[in-house]
Amino acid sequence: MSFSYAAGGAPVLREASIRLRAGASVGLLGANGAGKTTLLGVLTRTVRGITRGSLLLDAGVLPERRAIGYATQAIGLYPMLTVEENVGHLARLLLGRSQARAAVARAIEEFSLGSIARTRVHHLSGGQRRLVHLAASFVHGPPIRLLDEPTVALDFEARQLVVKLVRGWRAEGVAVLVTAHYPEDIEELSTELVLLRDGTTRDLGELGSVLSNRARTLSLRGDSPTSASWELTLATGTLDEVRAKLGEIPPDVRLSELRLSGNRLRDILLRDPSLSSFAEETEAR
Numbered sequence: 332m333s334f335s336y337a338a339g340g341a342p343v344l345r346e347a348s349i350r351l352r353a354g355a356s357v358g359l360l361g362a363n364g365a366g367k368t369t370l371l372g373v374l375t376r377t378v379r380g381i382t383r384g385s386l387l388l389d390a391g392v393l394p395e396r397r398a399i400g401y402a403t404q405a406i407g408l409y410p411m412l413t414v415e416e417n418v419g420h421l422a423r424l425l426l427g428r429s430q431a432r433a434a435v436a437r438a439i440e441e442f443s444l445g446s447i448a449r450t451r452v453h454h455l456s457g458g459q460r461r462l463v464h465l466a467a468s469f470v471h472g473p474p475i476r477l478l479d480e481p482t483v484a485l486d487f488e489a490r491q492l493v494v495k496l497v498r499g500w501r502a503e504g505v506a507v508l509v510t511a512h513y514p515e516d517i518e519e520l521s522t523e524l525v526l527l528r529d530g531t532t533r534d535l536g537e538l539g540s541v542l543s544n545r546a547r548t549l550s551l552r553g554d555s556p557t558s559a560s561w562e563l564t565l566a567t568g569t570l571d572e573v574r575a576k577l578g579e580i581p582p583d584v585r586l587s588e589l590r591l592s593g594n595r596l597r598d599i600l601l602r603d604p605s606l607s608s609f610a611e612e613t614e615a616r
């Protein structure tokens with residue numbers, strides 16, 4: 332499908348398609364302004380503009396609105412209401428009074444918000460607000476969950492909680508679509524990758540296969556804090572290649588005595604492939 336914000340305006344999305352599956356999580360990659368939020372808006376019908384074609388989710392057409400939970404990038408909470416009241420407001424709207432109470436209790440527990448449940452939102456930190464926003468967005472337990480930059484402002488513990496929750500949702504069969512600015516976050520939150528560039532989506536496949544095509548990196552670092560020039564990084568495809576490189580070091584030299592440009596070797600680091608190097612290369616291309 333394609334999408335423009337105004338008639339006659341340049342399309343933000345040209346050839347975009349997305350396939351979400353129960354129990355899988357698609358990480359949507361793309362530079363600032365690539366159109367990720369727009370794509371989520373089209374999926375949820377929350378943006379106004381000119382859409383051509385249709386977006387299909389799995390084999391069916393877009394399901395009923397309540398089947399989708401959308402945690403937008405911008406936090407939408409009532410600052411003068413408490414955490415419980417904010418989550419409860421959405422629960423009543425989406426589920427009705429009879430089911431709302433239990434759903435709110437579940438969401439408060441799931442997002443570890445018990446200690447601040449009766450605190451007004453305007454007293455909360457940015458990270459706490461983000462968690463409340465996520466809890467409210469998914470209070471109705473939708474089978475499809477879209478998360479636009481869910482890790483913004485979260486500290487390490489809160490971020491780990493979100494990663495754990497998303498993995499748990501997948502295990503329950505929820506279909507997830509997530510955007511994040513840091514490749515590490517996408518790596519932890521996704522099982523599949525889609526790249527959005529020039530308004531066109533490219534299905535990159537499963538995260539595991541994207542990473543298995545990446546090189547391991549072997550770094551040998553010296554003990555001079557001032558000189559960066561003698562950090563030696565060898566990109567290697569397999570562990571055998573790393574062993575072969577190490578094998579090039581004469582056997583009578585102990586690694587601890589190895590000198591690089593006259594400096595003593597301090598540590599050897601073998602890094603597994605990660606999405607960071609992939610993202611850097613894709614953005615440069």
Ligand SMILES: Nc1ncnc2c1ncn2[C@@H]1O[C@H](COP(=O)(O)OP(=O)(O)OP(=O)(O)O)[C@@H](O)[C@H]1O
Nearest residue numbers: 336337343361362363364365366367368369370404
């Ligand atoms: N309401 C709007 N009206 C007109 N143009 C818009 C509107 N919202 C976004 N755009 C434009 O659409 C393009 C895509 O924006 P979008 O927010 O979807 O990108 P993004 O990939 O989510 O970016 P980021 O990573 O910075 O969040 C940008 O050029 C932006 O200026």
